[in-house]
Amino acid sequence: MQVLIVVSLALVAAWAVYSRWSGSRRRTGGELPPGPPGLPIIGNLLQLGPNPHKSLAHLAKTYGPLMSLKLGNQFAVVASSPEMAKEILQKQGNVFSKPFNPIAGCVVRHDEFSVKYLPASSNRWKMLRKVQRERLFSHAALEATQDIRRERLQKLTDYVTECSREGRAMNVGEATFTTMTNLMFDTLFSMELGANRKFREHVNAITRNFGVSNVADFFPICAPLDPQGLRRKLAYHFGSLLELVQTLIDQRLQARRASDYQKKNDFLEILLDLSQGNEYDLSIDEIKHLFVDTIIAGSDTSAATAEWALVELLLHPDKLGKLKAELKSVVGEKSMVEESDIARLPYLRATINEVFRYHPAAPLLAPHVAEEEARVNEYIIPKNAKIYVNFWAITRDPSIWKNPESFEPERFLDSDTDFNGQHFELIPFSSGRRICPGMPLASRMLQCMVATLCHNFDWELEKGTESKQLQRQDVFGLALQKKIPLKATPIKVF
Numbered sequence: 001m002q003v004l005i006v007v008s009l010a011l012v013a014a015w016a017v018y019s020r021w022s023g024s025r026r027r028t029g030g031e032l033p034p035g036p037p038g039l040p041i042i043g044n045l046l047q048l049g050p051n052p053h054k055s056l057a058h059l060a061k062t063y064g065p066l067m068s069l070k071l072g073n074q075f076a077v078v079a080s081s082p083e084m085a086k087e088i089l090q091k092q093g094n095v096f097s098k099p100f101n102p103i104a105g106c107v108v109r110h111d112e113f114s115v116k117y118l119p120a121s122s123n124r125w126k127m128l129r130k131v132q133r134e135r136l137f138s139h140a141a142l143e144a145t146q147d148i149r150r151e152r153l154q155k156l157t158d159y160v161t162e163c164s165r166e167g168r169a170m171n172v173g174e175a176t177f178t179t180m181t182n183l184m185f186d187t188l189f190s191m192e193l194g195a196n197r198k199f200r201e202h203v204n205a206i207t208r209n210f211g212v213s214n215v216a217d218f219f220p221i222c223a224p225l226d227p228q229g230l231r232r233k234l235a236y237h238f239g240s241l242l243e244l245v246q247t248l249i250d251q252r253l254q255a256r257r258a259s260d261y262q263k264k265n266d267f268l269e270i271l272l273d274l275s276q277g278n279e280y281d282l283s284i285d286e287i288k289h290l291f292v293d294t295i296i297a298g299s300d301t302s303a304a305t306a307e308w309a310l311v312e313l314l315l316h317p318d319k320l321g322k323l324k325a326e327l328k329s330v331v332g333e334k335s336m337v338e339e340s341d342i343a344r345l346p347y348l349r350a351t352i353n354e355v356f357r358y359h360p361a362a363p364l365l366a367p368h369v370a371e372e373e374a375r376v377n378e379y380i381i382p383k384n385a386k387i388y389v390n391f392w393a394i395t396r397d398p399s400i401w402k403n404p405e406s407f408e409p410e411r412f413l414d415s416d417t418d419f420n421g422q423h424f425e426l427i428p429f430s431s432g433r434r435i436c437p438g439m440p441l442a443s444r445m446l447q448c449m450v451a452t453l454c455h456n457f458d459w460e461l462e463k464g465t466e467s468k469q470l471q472r473q474d475v476f477g478l479a480l481q482k483k484i485p486l487k488a489t490p491i492k493v494f
Contacts, residue, residue, distance in 0.1 A: 030380035033077055035059075035068035043070030048213060051476050053363035056080070057393035066379060072218025076386040077370075080393040082400065082424035087376050088368070088387055089424075089432035095374045096387050097121075097433045100367040103216045103223050104209065104230035108239045113289035116366070120433045127280060128290060132437040135270050136294075142440055144265070145187050146339060149445055152183045153452050157335060160457060164490040169462050172310050172486040174200075176449060177303035183445060184298045188291055189248050190266040199244075202237045203300050204481070209233050211477030241292045249284060267291075294438065301361040301479045302442050302449075307486050308359035309351065309450045311471050312407045314459055314488060319409060323347050327455040337451040339444055345451065350412035352447050356419050356428040358407050361479045363392035365430050391427060400425050419443070457490040 036059055038044040048071075049055045056078050060067055065081030079085050088096045097120040101111050111117045115132070118125035135141060156179045163170040178195045181203075185193045193199060214230050216223040226232060252268055255261055263269055271290075275282040313320040326347045331337050342348065368387040373380065381387070396404045402411065417423045420439070421431035429436035436442070453459075465471065465487070473483035 030375065031378070032382070033066045033068040033376075033379045034063045035070075036063060038070045042072060042218075045071055045213070045218060052213070053390055053392040053476065056364075056388070056390050057396060060390065060393055066376060071386075072215075073220075074218055074386055075382060075384075076388060077381055078388045078390055080390045081397070082394060084376070085389045085391075085394065085427065085431070086424045088389060089427075089430065089434075092374055092376070093432040093434075094121075095371055096368045096381075098369045098371045099434070100369050100386055102210065102214060103220065104212075104214050104226075104234050107231055107235035108242055109285070110238055110242075110289055110292075113283075113285045114293055115290060116293055119371075121371075124286075127282070128286065129437060131271070131274065131280065131282065132290075135274070136267055137437055137440050139440070142444065148186045149183060149339070149448065150336065152179050152186065152445075153336060153448055155179070155182070156449065157452055157456055160453065160490045161492055164457065164492040167489065169487040169489045172453075172488060173303060173307040173482060174485070176306040177203075177299060179449060180299040180303045180306075180445065181295070184295050186266075188267045188294065189252075190264045190268075191248070199241075202240050203296055205237045206234060206241075206296060207300050207478035207481070208475065209237075209477075211475075238292070241295070242288055245288050245291050245295075249288060297436070298438055298442065302446050304479050304481050305355055305359065305361050305446055306449050306453075307482055309355045309446075310453060310459070310488070311482070311486050312355065312358065313351070313454065314461055314486075315466075315468050315471060316407055319351070319407070320454060322409075323351055323451075323454050327451060331451075331455055335456055337448050337455055339448060341451075342444075342447050345447075346413060347409060348447060348451055350409040352443075352450065353412040353417070353419060353426065354407060354409040357395045357401070357426060359474075359480060360391050360395055360428050362428065362430075363390070363476070363480050365389040365391050365427070366434070368434075389427075389430075394425055394427075453490075456493055458493060459488045459490055462487045462489070 036044055036047060039046070047055055047059065047069075056067075057080065060078065060080035065079065065084045067078045067080065069076045069078065079088050099117055099119070101117050105111060105117070115125060115128040118128070120126075156175060159175060160170060174195070177200055181196070181199065182192050182194070185191050209230055212228065212230060215227050216225075216230075249268065249272075252264075252272065256272070268287075268291075271282065271287045274280045275284065275287065313323065326345055327337065330344050331341055365388070370381050370383055370385045370387060373383045375381070394400065398404050417426050419426050419428050421427060421429060421435045424431065429439040429442075461471075465484075470484065471482075471486070475481045475483050
């Protein structure tokens with residue numbers, strides 16, 4: 001009975017909002033972006049489907065690169081072109097840089113401390129971003145941790161060599177995830193987590209549940225009911241990761257009290273020093289949530305992108321042959337590809353760019369909210385509108401890319417387009433004020449990881465999995481994951 005009452009109230013409230021929203025088209029003094037007609041109350045929700053990035057790209061072909069939708073009682077705007085992405089993320093970034101905080105993610109106080117949820121205008125956000133930019137991901141910080149990345153790549157090579165020697169197929173996604181996870185933990189805490197299945201379950205559950213359309217976001221009156229159980233699930237998984245990180249912080253704080261303590265060369269040591277100094281007002285809670293965000297982003301998206309890279313190279317032996325020839329000419333008989341080699345490997349860089357385009361880790365960039373009414377071209381964007389940038393639609397636009405449905409690294413060989421946030425046809429790390437701060441670390445490790453797997457080994461797909469359609473099936477979420485893990489047998493080259 002209680003559920004029926006709440007749902008009834010939600011429908012009444014949604015209808016009232018819908019009526020007010022419909023009237024706003026006449027009162028605003030300007031036109032809203034065009035969009036598809038929707039049903040009463042639920043609006044365009046049914047048109048999203050299980051793959052909203054693809055559904056929205058299809059709708060944009062009819063309604064244009066700036067499109068409006070009604071999602072429950074929420075008004076949303078979708079940008080699907082480089083020009084509209086630039087307008088929202090860069091030119092009017094001060095208006096559109098406020099993050100949308102999904103209700104399911106507002107658990108274990110993560111929305112209070114996470115840099116992802118804080119508005120860009122707040123002093124806390126500016127302070128945390130400065131810490132990330134100057135202390136964690138600066139050129140100097142990355143140079144100081146280069147040996148850690150080299151060690152992780154060597155362990156990946158050793159593991160693949162073992163699989164090759166035994167003639168068994170390797171789960172590539174698991175191997176790249178373990179490599180990235182241990183890189184994160186070594187860089188943050190000077191420790192190795194190992195191949196921890198429970199940890200991967202937590203991370204995968206977080207990224208997938210964030211990709212589920214939540215009724216409570218579209219009808220906030222339903223939030224207390226948590227009708228899909230998303231808050232409960234995310235509270236458990238986030239809570240488990242925060243508990244792990246808190247334990248590591250407590251152990252370090254206790255160790256630092258000893259008279260014979262020798263400082264570690266890791267990010268935790270840096271941030272604890274900052275929290276106990278005068279330059280930054282940095283709390284343990286902020287450090288803890290910052291580390292959880294870093295671990296999730298650093299391990300899951302990079303691992304998934306590396307797996308997609310190997311998928312496409314195995315499906316295109318001619319591309320793999322070109323990459324292997326380039327690696328042999330530059331790296332020679334060395335087993336390790338160094339970060340200093342990357343500048344001399346244009347086909348490797350082109351391959352990674354094409355993977356970013358063809359399999360974007362975040363097909364819908366993190367949604368923002370309009371802090372005030374704004375005008376984009378001739379259209380009005382109302383205050384509090386939810387803003388999406390459909391990067392996937394941009395990557396499949398034939399007016400931007402020749403043969404967009406084909407995997408062609410060569411398209412980047414004679415192009416100055418890169419992924420650093422200034423070329424809006426390729427923004428896998430977003431752009432503007434909220435560009436991903438970990439981009440320098442992710443790009444270094446990703447390129448070296450793919451190069452190491454291709455330079456040292458030939459590969460054979462498991463029998464029966466050679467189909468391009470099968471290998472390219474994905475699952476929508478915070479990161480676009482492969483539906484069926486890539487399993488291939490490595491053959492040692494030298």
